[in-house]
Amino acid sequence: MDDKTPASDDLGATEREIITTRLEKAEALRALGVNPFGNGVTPRHLAADLHARYGDAPVEEIGRAPGAWSVAGRVLALRSFGKAAFLKVRDRSGELQVWVKKDKVGEKGFEIFKLLDVGDLVAAEGPATRTRTGELTLEAAHFTILTKATRPLPEKWHGLTDVEQRYRQRYVDLVVTPGVREVFVKRARMVSGIRRFLDARGYLEVETPTLHKAEEAGGATARPFETHHNALGLDLKLRIATELHLKRLIVGGFDRVYEIGRIWRNEGIDRRHNPEFTSIEFYQAYATHDDLMQLTEELCRGLAVEVTGGQVITFQGQDIDFTPPFPRVSMLGEAARALGLTADQALSGRGLAEALARAAGGLSDKAEAWKLAQAGGKTPGEAVAVAFEVLCEPKLPVDRPVFVVDFPLETSPLSRRRDADPRLVDRFELFAAGMELANAFSELNDPADQRARFEAQVKAKVAGDEEAMPFDEDYVRALEHGMPPTAGEGIGIDRLAMLLTDSPSIRDVILFPLLKPRE
């Protein structure tokens, strides 16, 4: 095979033939004076412009004002009849049928057309009409090929069904798989909706470092990626959260800040986890976690309406009603109840180990039972969190988003203690469809308390907890300068996008999800 064919050794004969033929057509186009990879052609219209102009107008009405339209896009289907053909052309706005006829486009235009393959990018100009089958159509007076596609698209009817290939070759997936493009359009609309929502409330969008020194890589419980700066000879970690820097900015006087950005966690991959994902964190001074609950309800309802058109969305067959207020479920209360204890007994640890063992004995799932029994050796707060996760989380309502409230102190190293009960913190998590979507709390701004919490984290790390936070001395120093009473929240953008686009896997809402290299 000649040296113009890409990676010839890897090609089967069929594919080689297709590519070779298309490259020959590209040469033939050059012979006709058409650059098969030219540029400088700007269409004056979009497919949607014609649909908007004519709507359902009958052919006679279109004929009275057929216009002079100019569009460009990718050919998705080609039905040819010798001296005429119908093309399905798609641009960023939608699809439009283009009718190429020899007597309209002329000898040369038709010579160009004969070198067309499905997948090529073309430009067409001419009046609008409606064909006998009723489809709005651009009847080409001028036709040319702008870009020769040298590889074929997948089969027109079934498209690409191999999910691995869809993720690895997203450019093909976007062209041929119905709905994929819409998912990412919706995701973009969702993100811009969040920006508008917060901007309208006086928030400032900021950007904080993604390269963290070892002591900065906290703000969440997760294992970071490690990297290295050559010139500084400095080991660095990729951020696992934006939290600590954003709160430094609250100290600095930006009373309302948010950051939408990529974070990285060096952990497993599954339907709900990608190693890099996008979070939004926002912090509001002079607010409490109660204020943020209301804000979250308004935000989620608004996004549901904006992206799906209604307050009741459907996720994998399950209706979820985003009409506020969302139900509140007490982590402490429900966990204690499931254990047959009072809240005070659970928090003080009285009879807790026995209750955990009893509950574990009643479980058929051995892994879950083990997890529960192990919790007996932890602090009461940690045990309550485990008991809730094992015994209560599966029973959360499925037809509403749910706020889980009343978190124990021990699992919340950055949260402010509750005034009424310092064993608890003013924190909530938002759950929907079995996923944690958001996590928020009134922020701890007492530097001495924060110092103690960090010390506890360091102790846990020494004891083998790989996800415990490092001691961020500079963050404590910032608090010593005085952080106003503040509430903050983080939302998983990807998971919210899954929900609002009814996508079962996080890979369906990430354009290029991480996959192992082939071979």
Add this chain to the structure above:
RNA sequence: GAGGCGCUAGCUCAAUGGUAGAGCAUUGGCCUUUUAAGCCAGUGGCUGUGGGUUCAAGUCCCACGCGCCUCACCA
């Protein structure tokens, strides 16, 4: 990290352990109102990779690779 399932033509899929097939695409021919266009005739394969069992392996066994699902970890 563990278990289950999958991997055959460019794409979508077939094939009791016995000569690897079809549709679409592609190539050639016919066709100026089609909607997965149609008709005729062709081309196209190291069956994910490497071992093994067998007279014979796409098929059975082992290992590996990649993916998906479930679980663990996690948001």
